[in-house]
Amino acid sequence: MLYRKPVPFFTVVFAFVALLAGNAHADTAAPHLANVTILATGGTIAGSGSTSTTTIGYTAATVGVNSLIQAVPELNKVAHVTGEQVFQIASENMNNEYWLTLGKRVNELLARPDVDGIVITHGTDTLEETAYFLDLVVKSHKPVVLVGAMRPSTALSADGPINLYNAVLLAASHEAVGQGVLVAMNDQIHAARDVSKTNTSTPDTFKTTELGMLGYIQGNHPYFYHRAMRKHTADTEFDISKLQSLPQVDIVYGYANMGPAALNAFVAGGAKGIIHAGVGDGSLANKVKPALVAARKQGVLIVRASRVGQGIVARNGEANDDELDFVAADTLNPQKARILLMLALTRTSDSKEIQRIFYTY
Structure with a gap:
């Protein structure tokens, strides 16, 4: 029998520990990271103030995209x-x-296999409008996330860096695929169609007050609790690939003692559509209704929306839309109704077909 020298106990222990460590390393190896492109458009998130306590009166759109990325090194994780x-x-x-x-640039990038998601940095004043426009024209189910900030990058309490981190995290996630264009602000996830800016200056300004936000971002993970139910992105009928311009659509705001002057000026200026942001359920004042009827007879599409900000504008409710050949905005606020009407007019001028579009998107 061959004699084998006993292996020292500590050698066995070290080998076992090394094996466990190797397995642990294999289990915790860095996962495949998604490729996310940040498209910068300016806004407060790229703004700067004269002091670290300047949160109003700052200058927007002064910081470039590379500086925004470098300011959040955690993005690489x-x-x-x-x-x-x-x-x-x-x-x-x-x-x-x-x-x-x-x-068009978003669609070009998302068509590439090496782009998994897109984040768009944007000023908050019209962020909800850009988000909804993209929700209607992006031709991909890959995540597209809009993000902004309410305080400039130089402020002590700047919200831009964490918002940007959360937006990239969301755009890189599997959970965001197929959810439509999203807005990531203040640790919350909102659908482009329904979110609105609700406060002039506070960081929690973006809310989906009635229909509800989609979820939260917490602990480096997005959590969805709802889905956007209206058609969006790759499932829409809109194609901007060959468009060089959009039809002129203007908004007329309703108020007590309202007259037809603004409406008539828009029509004379070439408007193809008018969003009437009426009081209450899209009501039409006696002084304005004849001008709206005249505009429709000239071929201008009229959409009844509401200045209220919540609720359904009921077809044939405060006005006989069938008789007047008007369109009801459903739950879209005036600024988003304008976007949908512009895109609808690139496909049809038939009011019944446009009403279908408003009930679809």
Whole structure:
């Protein structure tokens, strides 16, 4: 019999520990990270103030996308991040041309296999409008997340860095696939169609007050509790790939003692559609109704919305829409009804078909 020298006990222990450590390393190896592109458009998240306590009166859209990314090194833990400066504006200057440029660029990127999701940094003033426009024209189920900030990057309590981190985390997640365009602000997840800015200055300004937000971001993970039920993104009928412009649609705001002057000016200026942001359930004042009827007879599409901010504008409720050949906005606020009408007019001028579109999206 061959004699084998006994193996020292500590050698066995060390080998066993090394084996466990190796298995543990295999189990905890870094997961595959998604590729997320950040498209920067300006806004407060890219703003700067004269002092660290300046939270109003700052200058928006001064910080470039690379600086935004470098300010949040933790992004590298949740995604492979690249940045692109699409434009650099304060969001009150957003317009149709910028939307078409942004929408086409988003579709170009999402068509690439090496892009898993997109984050768009944006000023908060018109963020909800850009989000809804993209919700209607993006041709992919990959995540698209809009994010902004209510305090500039130089403020002591700047909310931009954590908002940006959460947005990238969300865009890189499997949970966000197929959820439509999302808004990530203040640790919350909102659907583009239903969210609105509700406060002029506080960080919790974005809310889906009546229909409810979709979920939270907590502990480096998104949690969804609801889904957006209206059609969106890859399931819509809208195609902007060859569009160079959008039809002119304007909003007329309802108020006591309202007259037809603004409406008539918009029609004379070439409006193809008018959103009437009426009082209550989209009511029509006696002084304005004849001008709306005249505009419709000239071929201008009229959509009855409400300035209230919540609730359904009932078809044939405060006005006989069938008789007047008007369209009811359903639950869309006036600014979002404008976006849907613009896109609807690229496909049809039939009011009944446009009413179907409003009930679909």
